[in-house]
Amino acid sequence: MNRIQTAFQQKKNLLNMYFTAGYPSLHDTLPLAQALVDAGADILEIGMPFSDPLADGPVIQRSSSVALANGMNLPVLFGQLQALRAAVPDTPVLLMGYLNPVLQFGVETFLQKAADVGIDGLILPDLPLDEYEETYHPLFQKYGLKAVFLITPQTSETRIRRLDALSEAFLYLVSGPGTTGGTTLPDVEAQQEYFERIAAMNLKNPRLIGFGIADKKGFDHACSHADGAIIGSALIRALEDVEDAPATAAHFVQVIKG
Template sequence: MNRITHAFRSKKNLLNTYFTAGYPSLHDTIPLAKALVESGADILEIGMPFSDPLADGPVIQGSSTVALANGMNLPVLFEQLQNLRTAVPDAPVLLMGYLNPVLQFGVEAFLKRAAEVGVDGLILPDLPLDEYEETYHALFQQHGLKAVFLITPQTSEARIRRLDALSDAFLYLVSGPGTTGGTTRPDADAQQQYFERVADLNLKNPRLIGFGIANKAGFDRACQYADGAIIGSALIQALQEVDDAPAAAARFVRGIKS
């Protein structure tokens, strides 16, 4: 059983924490991963910084800018991740990013390296679904990597079912319009109807809700409609201008999971 499946079968109300590799300092990636898991994070989502992150709001964009200036890139990240499974032996780990750097690295070479260092899955929001299905799905399977797809309130039932069929990880429910860390709050009734509509489809994959979840109250509410939640921008904010980023990350997670 892969680590993602095991996490969903063995736990409830999972917390997926997103952080940007190489932020706030270049060598914080592995110490942050270890601190997050030890303080209660169930899944790690490590962001691969990119200069034009279309789905991300200003907080994560800012962290990417800092990480790139620190010298983070895919070769450096994979070098750091050589120690990933020593630091976090059992936690599912996803890489989240955009297609351009992966194409520059070489898709098959990227998937091979990700599998070698112990990554479990990938989130590539700008990877076209047809291209994934026709060109890359078999390569993902060959390297034992899971694809995680995003669903929005506008996603049709037919597309949701297609995404569900193509994945064997979980589905990422975007809570509303906008980018990560957005301050615009969607209509609560419409949001609830969206969450319930997806739940009523009886999909084979579990679901995590992300975008705009910043605290324990938001996490607890998301867990009423899905198998857990994804928190990124609020965690990045908690790492700003601190002397000890792993300690700050641990405090943040304990505040969510308490």
């Protein structure tokens, strides 16, 4: 059993916290990871900055631009993550990013490096499912890494069941249309129907809801429809222009967890 599965078996209402590696400053990655876990985060999702992040809204896009300007890249990140498991020994940690930098780095080399530093899974929203199943799934298995797939209100039942069969982690339910950190109010009735439809499918993997969750009320609402929630943009926004990023991140989690 991997750390992700263990977390879902041991806890309810899991909080998955996203932050961008190398933001606000280059060397904040590990201090933020430790502060978030110490404050109560159940899963960490570390964003790999990329110049063209298609699923990310302006807040995370801006944090990626700052991180890249700070000097963050994959070799630097893997160097920082050498000390990851000394800082957070038991918490599931995911890397979230886009396929292009992984391809440039070399897919198997990337997966091996991720496994070596103790990463549990990957979220690559632009990885084609056919390509994953035919080419990369055996490599993920070789290195003990779990793929996390996104589901939207428009995803067909056939595709959802295929994603569920291919995953051994959790399914990432995108709460509605748009990118991360959106401020448009959702269609509550349509969202309710979406969450209930997914729940009725009795999928084998647990579910976390993300996109647009910014506070304790949103977290609690997501937990009423799934196994927990993912928060990213709201934390990134809170970290802008602060003197002590780890302390700010810790306070943010404490407020969400109540």
